[in-house]
Amino acid sequence: MKKKQDAPPTPENRIRARNKAKILSAAVRIFAAKGFDGTSIAEIANLAGLPKANVYYYFKTKQAIYRTIIAGLILEWDKALAHLTEERHPADALADYIRAKLDFSRRHQLESKMFANEAVHGGRFLSRRDRAHMQAITVEKAKIFKAWAKAGKMDPVDPMHLFIMLWATTQFYADSDILAANALETRRLGARDFDKAAEVIIAVILKGCGIRSRGITRRS
Amino acid sequence: MKKKQDAPPTPENRIRARNKAKILSAAVRIFAAKGFDGTSIAEIANLAGLPKANVYYYFKTKQAIYRTIIAGLILEWDKALAHLTEERHPADALADYIRAKLDFSRRHQLESKMFANEAVHGGRFLSRRDRAHMQAITVEKAKIFKAWAKAGKMDPVDPMHLFIMLWATTQFYADSDILAANALETRRLGARDFDKAAEVIIAVILKGCGIRSRGITRRS
DNA sequence: TCATATCTTGACCAGATCGTCAACTTTTTC
DNA sequence: GAAAAAGTTGACGATCTGGTCAAGATATGA
Numbered sequence: 043m044k045k046k047q048d049a050p051p052t053p054e055n056r057i058r059a060r061n062k063a064k065i066l067s068a069a070v071r072i073f074a075a076k077g078f079d080g081t082s083i084a085e086i087a088n089l090a091g092l093p094k095a096n097v098y099y100y101f102k103t104k105q106a107i108y109r110t111i112i113a114g115l116i117l118e119w120d121k122a123l124a125h126l127t128e129e130r131h132p133a134d135a136l137a138d139y140i141r142a143k144l145d146f147s148r149r150h151q152l153e154s155k156m157f158a159n160e161a162v163h164g165g166r167f168l169s170r171r172d173r174a175h176m177q178a179i180t181v182e183k184a185k186i187f188k189a190w191a192k193a194g195k196m197d198p199v200d201p202m203h204l205f206i207m208l209w210a211t212t213q214f215y216a217d218s219d220i221l222a223a224n225a226l227e228t229r230r231l232g233a234r235d236f237d238k239a240a241e242v243i244i245a246v247i248l249k250g251c252g253i254r255s256r257g258i259t260r261r262s
Numbered sequence: 263m264k265k266k267q268d269a270p271p272t273p274e275n276r277i278r279a280r281n282k283a284k285i286l287s288a289a290v291r292i293f294a295a296k297g298f299d300g301t302s303i304a305e306i307a308n309l310a311g312l313p314k315a316n317v318y319y320y321f322k323t324k325q326a327i328y329r330t331i332i333a334g335l336i337l338e339w340d341k342a343l344a345h346l347t348e349e350r351h352p353a354d355a356l357a358d359y360i361r362a363k364l365d366f367s368r369r370h371q372l373e374s375k376m377f378a379n380e381a382v383h384g385g386r387f388l389s390r391r392d393r394a395h396m397q398a399i400t401v402e403k404a405k406i407f408k409a410w411a412k413a414g415k416m417d418p419v420d421p422m423h424l425f426i427m428l429w430a431t432t433q434f435y436a437d438s439d440i441l442a443a444n445a446l447e448t449r450r451l452g453a454r455d456f457d458k459a460a461e462v463i464i465a466v467i468l469k470g471c472g473i474r475s476r477g478i479t480r481r482s
Numbered sequence: 483t484c485a486t487a488t489c490t491t492g493a494c495c496a497g498a499t500c501g502t503c504a505a506c507t508t509t510t511t512c
Numbered sequence: 513g514a515a516a517a518a519g520t521t522g523a524c525g526a527t528c529t530g531g532t533c534a535a536g537a538t539a540t541g542a
Binding site: 074075076077078079080155158159161162163164165168173176177180181197199200202203204205206207209210211213214215217218220221222224225226227238239242243245246247248249250251252 | 294295296297298299300375378379381382383384385388393396397400401417419420422423424425426427429430431433434435437438440441442444445446447458459462463465466467468469470471472
């Protein structure tokens with residue numbers, strides 16, 4: 043668990059790295075709870091245990107902090123999408139993707155909420171690059187659905203709308219957790235709830251797309 | 263299109279009603295775009311074409327405006343749920359519900375976004391009554407799914423998670439419109455996009471729940 | 483007509499906000 | 513160990529915030 047050995051000249055800018063991390067960790071918590079406008083730098087500084095002026099030493103503006111977090115999140119999502127490859131059996135690939143996406147949303151709930159907030163407010167702080175990246179990767183992965191459909195492995199479901207369904211269902215539990223908890227009659231959502239959600243989503247989506255589960259076709 | 267004839271003593275408080283409507287209409291626009299904290303009364307007043315002090319004459323606080331809008335929305339949702347009754351054929355009932363919900367979210371996008379924002383931020387301004395109402399009506403409607411499953415009209419899908427899937431998919435296009443538009447490679451979502459969304463969602467969900475469409479079983 | 487209720491509004495307040503700055507301390511480098 | 517670089521911080525300014533108020537304008541009803 044040691045830090046990288048081949049770090050930059052300075053011993054990896056220990057102080058800089060540590061304080062930036064402190065700030066970002068505090069910021070994501072407050073941004074998620076109150077949104078961009080509802081968050082004050084003073085509060086971030088307070089939660090991070092630093093004087094406000096010190097926060098400004100590391101980040102030029104409030105936007106800079108916000109953008110740093112959003113950009114990091116977008117990169118992480120690509121990883122879940124890596125589960126979707128044309129070669130794999132659709133049932134396995136889709137199930138893995140759904141589980142990975144749900145799991146990520148649960149473990150990074152704060153970032154998820156920040157992004158949801160950003161989407162609701164029209165993506166004020168989503169750069170053109172961010173949008174283009176998301177669009178490109180979605181379009182690319184959509185080709186896999188088309189290929190599967192062509193190969194008779196699934197129904198010819200509109201790939202983009204299917205993607206949106208996947209996105210909506212896998213984000214909802216993290217983003218609107220209080221609504222989900224309210225419906226499920228529980229105080230807070232736990233890992234169990236997310237597992238059950240994955241199970242239901244996978245079952246409905248796979249069957250709904252005409253994808254036969256491997257277990258049924260091969261094992262029995 | 264005349265106003266009610268049997269209005270209260272005063273000719274229906276014309277002024278009061280008109281100005282409150284002006285304020286609410288301006289408020290929902292800004293709340294949706296910037297969230298509760300990002301919205302200033304001055305901006306609402308400005309958009310409504312009234313001096314700020316006049317806004318405070320009709321609404322005691324900013325919260326009062328916000329809550330008025332949220333409460334109105336929750337009532338409206340019940341109407342879409344009215345499509346779900348045990349007697350109807352599951353395929354018709356569910357399809358109608360999905361269409362009604364999507365349609366409503368499109369026509370009342372601003373209110374939808376306000377509520378999404380509220381959910382992401384933990385429901386700070388959702389009263390206990392609001393929550394209880396939403397829970398009760400959801401639990402009650404869930405019984406219909408159970409009854410259908412018992413009658414062999416659909417698979418025994420967990421009703422609450424199914425409801426959440428429906429909610430998530432039907433709200434996403436309105437709430438996260440920029441993400442959907444980005445994925446669909448269009449500048450703004452139009453009625454066409456919502457119709458196509460309804461079509462895909464209905465197809466996947468019905469088939470995914472093992473509900474046979476009426477058209478197939480009866481007409482052909 | 484006149485009294486009463488409703489409505490309008492500019493001015494104001496106390497507190498919070500973002501972001502700056504210049505002086506200070508610590509760490510690194512040679 | 514001294515010079516330079518990096519990090520720390522209290523105080524400050526300009527602006528904006530939600531909300532109040534009291535004085536005036538307008539509408540209503542008898």
